[in-house]
Amino acid sequence: MAKVILPDEGSLEVTGKPLLDLLKERGLTGAAALHDGELRDLRDPLPEGGEVRVVTPKDPEGLEVLRHTASHVLAHAVRRLYPGAKLAIGPAIADGFYYDILFPQPVSREVLPAIEAEMRKVIKENLPIERVWLSREEARELLDSQGEKYKLELIAEISDDKISFYRQGEFIDLCRGPHLASTGQVKHFKLLDVAGAYWRGDPNRDMLTRVYGTAFPTEQALQEYLKWREEAKARDHRVLGPDLDLFSIQNEKIGAGLVLWHPKGAWVRHQIETFWKEEHYKAGYHLVYTPHIGRAHLWQQSGHLDFYKDGMYSPMDIEGQAFYLKPMNCPFHIAIYKTRTRSYRDLPIRLAELGTVYRFERSGVLHGLLRVRGFTQDDAHIICRPDQIEEEVQGCLDLALRILGAFGFTEFRVALSVRDPAHKEHYIGSDEMWEQAENSLVRALESKGLAYTRMEGEAVFYGPKIDVQVLDSLKRAWQLTTIQFDFNLPERFDMTYIGEDGREHRPYVVHRALLGSLERFFGILIEHYGGAFPVWLAPVQAVVLPVTDGEGEYAQRVAAELQAGGIRAEAWVGQKKTLGKMIREAQLAKIPYMLVCGAREAGQGAVALRLRTGQDLGPQSVEAVRDRILGAVYSKGAEL
Numbered sequence: 122m123a124k125v126i127l128p129d130e131g132s133l134e135v136t137g138k139p140l141l142d143l144l145k146e147r148g149l150t151g152a153a154a155l156h157d158g159e160l161r162d163l164r165d166p167l168p169e170g171g172e173v174r175v176v177t178p179k180d181p182e183g184l185e186v187l188r189h190t191a192s193h194v195l196a197h198a199v200r201r202l203y204p205g206a207k208l209a210i211g212p213a214i215a216d217g218f219y220y221d222i223l224f225p226q227p228v229s230r231e232v233l234p235a236i237e238a239e240m241r242k243v244i245k246e247n248l249p250i251e252r253v254w255l256s257r258e259e260a261r262e263l264l265d266s267q268g269e270k271y272k273l274e275l276i277a278e279i280s281d282d283k284i285s286f287y288r289q290g291e292f293i294d295l296c297r298g299p300h301l302a303s304t305g306q307v308k309h310f311k312l313l314d315v316a317g318a319y320w321r322g323d324p325n326r327d328m329l330t331r332v333y334g335t336a337f338p339t340e341q342a343l344q345e346y347l348k349w350r351e352e353a354k355a356r357d358h359r360v361l362g363p364d365l366d367l368f369s370i371q372n373e374k375i376g377a378g379l380v381l382w383h384p385k386g387a388w389v390r391h392q393i394e395t396f397w398k399e400e401h402y403k404a405g406y407h408l409v410y411t412p413h414i415g416r417a418h419l420w421q422q423s424g425h426l427d428f429y430k431d432g433m434y435s436p437m438d439i440e441g442q443a444f445y446l447k448p449m450n451c452p453f454h455i456a457i458y459k460t461r462t463r464s465y466r467d468l469p470i471r472l473a474e475l476g477t478v479y480r481f482e483r484s485g486v487l488h489g490l491l492r493v494r495g496f497t498q499d500d501a502h503i504i505c506r507p508d509q510i511e512e513e514v515q516g517c518l519d520l521a522l523r524i525l526g527a528f529g530f531t532e533f534r535v536a537l538s539v540r541d542p543a544h545k546e547h548y549i550g551s552d553e554m555w556e557q558a559e560n561s562l563v564r565a566l567e568s569k570g571l572a573y574t575r576m577e578g579e580a581v582f583y584g585p586k587i588d589v590q591v592l593d594s595l596k597r598a599w600q601l602t603t604i605q606f607d608f609n610l611p612e613r614f615d616m617t618y619i620g621e622d623g624r625e626h627r628p629y630v631v632h633r634a635l636l637g638s639l640e641r642f643f644g645i646l647i648e649h650y651g652g653a654f655p656v657w658l659a660p661v662q663a664v665v666l667p668v669t670d671g672e673g674e675y676a677q678r679v680a681a682e683l684q685a686g687g688i689r690a691e692a693w694v695g696q697k698k699t700l701g702k703m704i705r706e707a708q709l710a711k712i713p714y715m716l717v718c719g720a721r722e723a724g725q726g727a728v729a730l731r732l733r734t735g736q737d738l739g740p741q742s743v744e745a746v747r748d749r750i751l752g753a754v755y756s757k758g759a760e761l
């Protein structure tokens with residue numbers, strides 16, 4: 122006997138009968154059953170006792186079932202069109218689904234419309250989807266007869282006696298489910314792209330074709346997603362970066378995951394860094410600079426060579442001693458702390474550095490500026506007394522929200538990672554330290570009125586932390602800020618301060634980064650603004666455009682005047698282009714202000730002001746334009 126909650130919110134007590142039949146009798150459809158957080162196929166016998174909720178594709182769990190079913194429809198269609206195709210795996214993913222397939226011949230995006238058309242046929246046939254249980258031997262024979270070498274490899278790893286398959290019409294596929302009741306329930310789908318993917322992610326094995334698609338419960342939701350996807354594509358920093366001449370990554374010449382900041386990108390970075398430093402100074406931090414390499418001994422003492430070696434590059438030999446590129450800045454900041462005896466009155470000490478670190482990432486996971494091998498963290502370490510931690514954490518949050526807000530991020534998602542209370546032995550540090558630290562994080566979040574998710578057991582072994590994600594202009598979430606306690610390094614480096622009692626005490630150490638890394642943050646900013654940076658960040662803030670060569674000299678004078686006022690301005694003189702063409706180019710370069718000077722404006726010491734939005738504001742004095750630009754810089758807002 123189990124209590125079943127139906128999609129129409131009705132409920133009933135049921136024994137025996139599979140839910141799928143029950144729903145059919147009532148003219149309802151569902152995607153799967155949710156029991157104790159576990160997703161079950163509607164064809165399965167009901168569990169004994171407890172409550173079962175029938176989910177539909179409108180629920181997140183049911184959406185996954187819809188998309189996974191769509192991946193089977195995709196595989197079915199591919200089988201019909203390419204009889205020799207071999208199937209690997211076809212899961213639902215965050216935005217849709219994919220299927221990894223070995224096609225008999227190489228394919229490109231061009232084949233997607235034909236596959237979609239065949240999928241539509243499979244859907245129109247509305248084939249019932251049945252679950253079939255086969256013995257190991259039967260499963261092997263079936264897959265062998267179809268030449269499904271990848272699936273054979275998969276069943277060799279399943280230890281159960283009975284292996285689950287799903288059948289729709291002539292197509293049968295190894296699968297643990299769950300699935301919708303029939304192919305006709307997949308209605309609103311789209312194939313999106315193809316990409317290469319190694320079988321099992323192993324570069325030594327077959328290269329398969331990953332066909333990406335998505336499916337939604339309604340046509341409207343599908344169309345909205347497709348529109349959103351187009352917008353995201355238009356903002357891709359890997360395209361805008363080179364287009365706007367901001368940065369490049371040259372795998373062949375320089376090396377994968379290593380970023381070259383071009384002059385325009387470097388100007389944006391300079392603004393970010395300057396603002397960051399000023400805000401840190403105001404918040405009582407001290408700036409430090411530390412080397413890019415350090416002796417093996419240092420990384421031994423910090424524990425990096427024991428616990429973080431996979432993320433570090435091979436050592437280099439300098440006069441017989443091994444040195445490593447730094448993967449983190451912490452040991453250097455601690456070394457600065459330890460150059461003096463510190464008293465309780467000296468604390469807190471806040472050391473901040475835009476510190477460039479190098480970490481090993483497999484080439485397969487590198488991604489534009491978002492995942493690189495060398496990057497600059499906006500790092501800081503706060504060393505403080507136990508009675509100061511709450512105020513320090515609050516200070517970090519204040520600073521983080523202020524800085525992120527200046528970059529136009531105003532929506533946040535906060536997670537608090539604490540230890541697993543059932544497994545305290547997995548963590549170092551005393552109960553008292555954990556409680557103090559966790560409470561200080563909670564109280565700081567509450568005092569800011571920040572909603573947060575408490576993640577039990579998600580803390581790393583050496584301390585609890587707060588993570589802050591921001592939502593960008595397309596509502597995508599990006600992890601930026603981390604405030605992390607560390608009970609490990611103070612022990613390892615024997616950090617102390619002299620207390621009021623004249624005795625040595627152990628300080629608390631908090632690592633924190635607000636933007637994460639400048640490279641990744643820049644990538645996110647490019648996408649957030651679609652390359653149209655607000656005035657204070659724009660690499661070129663104003664361009665002066667002469668209508669004819671006759672106004673060239675005047676244009677240069679205007680640009681020089683703006684530059685003298687602290688504005689990044691250029692005059693496009695002697696370009697041999699029409700005014701219309703220059704305006705289009707300036708718009709494509711997303712330059713906020715265009716100052717047009719014809720003979721009349723030159724005669725009056727004026728310019729005609731155009732904005733990159735296309736707005737034409739007509740003639741203005743150069744002073745008025747300068748003040749307008751400086752006002753926009755000062756406000757750091759989006760207004761031009």
Ligand SMILES: [Zn+2]
Pocket residue numbers: 189193287294295296297298
């Ligand atoms: Zn499946």
Ligand SMILES: [Zn+2]
Pocket residue numbers: 449450451502632633
């Ligand atoms: Zn650190």
